[in-house]
Amino acid sequence: MQAIEPPAHAGDAGDARIAVVTGASSGIGEATVLRLAREGWTVIAAARRTDRLEDIARSAAASGARGRVVVATLDVRDITSVDALATAVRSEHGACHLLVCNAGVGGGSLNGRGDLDAALDVLDVNLAGTLRCCAAFVDLLAASAPSQVINVASVAGKLGLGPSAYVASKFGMVGLSEALGAAWRARGITVTQLNPGFVHTEGFPQTWATGTPAARLVVGPEVIAAAVSRAARRRTEEVTSPHWYRGLVVLRHVATPLWRVLARAADGPRRRSEELRTRRSQAGS
Numbered sequence: 001m002q003a004i005e006p007p008a009h010a011g012d013a014g015d016a017r018i019a020v021v022t023g024a025s026s027g028i029g030e031a032t033v034l035r036l037a038r039e040g041w042t043v044i045a046a047a048r049r050t051d052r053l054e055d056i057a058r059s060a061a062a063s064g065a066r067g068r069v070v071v072a073t074l075d076v077r078d079i080t081s082v083d084a085l086a087t088a089v090r091s092e093h094g095a096c097h098l099l100v101c102n103a104g105v106g107g108g109s110l111n112g113r114g115d116l117d118a119a120l121d122v123l124d125v126n127l128a129g130t131l132r133c134c135a136a137f138v139d140l141l142a143a144s145a146p147s148q149v150i151n152v153a154s155v156a157g158k159l160g161l162g163p164s165a166y167v168a169s170k171f172g173m174v175g176l177s178e179a180l181g182a183a184w185r186a187r188g189i190t191v192t193q194l195n196p197g198f199v200h201t202e203g204f205p206q207t208w209a210t211g212t213p214a215a216r217l218v219v220g221p222e223v224i225a226a227a228v229s230r231a232a233r234r235r236t237e238e239v240t241s242p243h244w245y246r247g248l249v250v251l252r253h254v255a256t257p258l259w260r261v262l263a264r265a266a267d268g269p270r271r272r273s274e275e276l277r278t279r280r281s282q283a284g285s
């Protein structure tokens with residue numbers, strides 16, 4: 001792991017709390033790293049594109065962040081890589097107070113047999129990747145208690161809207177977070193499901209909303225980073241961000257038939273754009 005030191009005028013990060021953020025090289029992960037470093041955390045920023053992580057670490061240091069950013073290579077599909085990160089954090093930092101399982105990919109529509117491998121890949125990164133990280137870090141989290149896992153799931157994992165494998169992976173993350181929360185509470189570990197709505201990022205450019213009234217529903221990754229920071233401060237177990245999506249989540253559970261009618265209408269533009277993409281790619285192949 002490679003540390004980029006904060007500037008000399010920055011505050012003393014010697015007693016900083018230790019956070020690990022996966023999927024830290026762009027979008028929500030990047031914004032979360034910068035936010036936590038600004039607040040004084042020592043942040044281990046992990047992903048595959050380490051050149052991007054080094055730029056993020058340099059920009060945290062240049063902005064005068066009180067905490068420091070340590071760059072680490074991680075592929076959440078590979079248990080050897082995940083175990084190596086947990087071992088390095090234990091030996092180099094001695095603790096992990098916060099694990100943010102954020103690495104994730106979109107896609108995974110299932111329209112035919114040819115889509116299966118891509119759908120399984122989505123489950124492997126989003127759900128199995130989270131499971132691997134939780135398994136590799138649990139002993140260190142327990143030794144560092146009170147500590148916390150924040151799993152970046154999605155409102156898709158509450159509402160059932162979106163590409164099938166993606167939605168399944170996020171429902172899985174929600175269930176995993178609830179079950180682990182119950183199982184690990186006695187060990188001093190809070191497990192949080194953090195469910196973002198539409199966020200404009202590299203992997204999720206939200207082009208379907210461009211030029212439509214729905215563009216107002218799309219927020220920047222800093223909004224979700226602020227929600228991560230709040231959840232870490234308050235040790236909240238469930239967070240919906242932006243918070244107004246919460247109304248839809250409640251509606252989906254207390255008035256499911258009404259929700260289904262509204263959801264079909266509201267999901268029209270996204271589904272039409274997905275169908276258009278599928279038709280174009282079939283015409284091109």
Ligand SMILES: NC(=O)c1ccc[n+]([C@@H]2O[C@H](COP(=O)([O-])OP(=O)(O)OC[C@H]3O[C@@H](n4cnc5c(N)ncnc54)[C@H](OP(=O)(O)O)[C@@H]3O)[C@@H](O)[C@H]2O)c1
Binds near residue numbers: 152199200
């Ligand atoms: N944007 C949204 O609308 C939205 C809404 C709800 C939930 N989310 C969730 O938020 C999380 C972050 O997504 P984002 O929107 O910030 O997208 P993003 O900018 O594309 O970021 C995805 C991150 O995941 C990392 N990643 C992908 N595969 C990985 C792997 N095998 N091992 C390790 N890291 C991997 C990527 O880094 P490398 O490629 O460098 O490894 C990248 O840092 C995802 O879990 C996503 O499902 C997003």
